[in-house]
Amino acid sequence: MKELWLHIKGDWKNEKKKVQAGIESGFVTFYVEEPELLKKITELAAVKTALESDDGADGDADIIVSRVKHKPENSRSCFHIEIKDKGDERKAVSMVKQVDYLLINTGKDIIPLENIISEAQGLCKVVAEIGDVRQAETVLKALEVGADGILYRPKNVDEVRDLFRVYHEFEAKKVDLVKATVTKIKPTGMGSRVCIDTCSMMHVGEGNLIGSQSNAFFLVHSESVKNPYVATRPFRVNAGPVHSYILLPDGRTKYLSELKAGDEVLVVDNTGKSRVAIVGRLKIEERPLLLVEANSDSRKISILLQNAETIRLVNEKGEPVSVAKLREGDRILVHLEEGGRHFGKKVKESITEK
Known part of the structure; x- marks a missing residue:
């Protein structure tokens, strides 16, 4: 910054x-x-x-x-x-x-x-x-x-x-979002899931870029969508398990487990427009997880998320879609990069993460 x-x-x-x-x-x-x-x-x-x-x-x-x-x-x-x-x-x-x-x-x-x-x-x-x-x-x-x-x-x-x-x-930099096709959805068991509670109110269409690979990020939607199960939490992104990467405003990444109050995170909307939000707290709890795999330009990418109706990705139309309703063949928005990471910083190196 x-x-x-x-x-x-x-x-x-x-x-x-x-x-x-x-x-x-x-x-x-x-x-x-x-x-x-x-x-x-x-x-x-x-x-x-x-x-x-x-x-x-x-x-x-x-x-x-x-x-x-x-x-x-x-x-x-x-x-x-x-x-x-x-x-x-x-x-x-x-x-x-x-x-x-x-x-x-x-x-x-x-x-x-x-x-x-x-x-x-x-x-x-x-x-x-x-x-x-x-x-x-x-x-x-x-x-x-x-x-x-x-x-x-x-x-x-x-x-x-x-x-x-x-x-x-x-x-307010523009982040390049591309379409990926969902190829696999599989419940995987329990894990330590992280909710990122920010100090900002997010709108429908906004979320964080999260992924299991340091050069491939899914747009995980904020809890800003009304639903019959729980009250909305527009300041929150239910981001996935502790091992996942999050893309930060300076272009680096962190593991979700490394985030803490006062850190800056990147909020991105369905058009790629971004802004900065401050982390207020993290909530780490044991929850059932779901593996989502997708392909984009012959690249296989993946993410684990909490297996619950209120967890959403963003489809190719820019609309939030619940992981409970996600199906193989659906198209979702992701952000892809080249190279790998060393302590969160981009490096021009061939690194395989799967």
């Missing part, structure tokens, strides 16, 4: 409204130059903060930003530099192995930003200052991978909300 930094500076009476709007919108980090503002912000909510401090004083900030080289004792480090020429660019690149963040201002120039991003990948995070909300998407897409975050000083509350809207639209 990209980081949003909101620059707060000046009269607190005016800035407080921007901070409150930022907190409500979900901004991750508030960047300040005055320690007094840092204290006022953290009194409003438990948020991440960055403090400009060239003397190396940590204060209570999570990140210490400095225009000189130093390593704070109790905070993460960030080197701040304005890129005016090639010499500034080289200086920024020289710091990528020495700090946690680079905060850079390249104005409207994209090439220096792309050069620094390419050098910093895997070494430190690059946060780019922007002077206009319209720059946000360009910066986040620079060199395809984009900057790791953006810093902006909004003129008013409306600009805070506008920036978050641009960010939300950028993060």
Whole structure:
């Protein structure tokens, strides 16, 4: 996930409204130059903060930003530099192995930003200052991978909300869903099943991407469909047994057993549109399981789910279909990838999971 930094500076009476709007919108980090503002912000909510401090004083900030080289004792480090020429660019690149963040201002120039991003990948995070909300998407897409975050000083509350809207639209990535044909449905016995209770309400058509293979995921529907058996739980996906993989917002996977409160999961709808939800809790219980196997483009894929009427996949029309009514020959929506996984991260390697 990209980081949003909101620059707060000046009269607190005016800035407080921007901070409150930022907190409500979900901004991750508030960047300040005055320690007094840092204290006022953290009194409003438990948020991440960055403090400009060239003397190396940590204060209570999570990140210490400095225009000189130093390593704070109790905070993460960030080197701040304005890129005016090639010499500034080289200086920024020289710091990528020495700090946690680079905060850079390249104005409207994209090439220096792309050069620094390419050098910093895997070494430190690059946060780019922007002077206009319209720059946000360009910066986040620079060199395809984009900057790791953006810093902006909004003129008013409306600009805070506008920036978050641009960010939300950028993060709502499209996931490629394809059709697979069900080839086998078989009850298998008991297992430890995981319900993912998120902090978001899901709609009909939405769910999580789950599978027994790390490169093949079934769209498992949320409990948002009315039924005569139990009340709906639109915040929940009954995802399957503990061994199953779930696809995360950053493209990695986790075993369902590894999820915990506060983790981010990817919510996907029947058109492939995605959003992020936070895990509130997991419910792991012993339940009867059902094996579903399917074929897509000659690939055999599988998933185990709880054997119950309220557990649903999504059919080729985008409609939720109960596993109790699922039949061989039915077409369902899945997401397929190439290669394998190493500790949840994609690798270009031939790995067989069956």
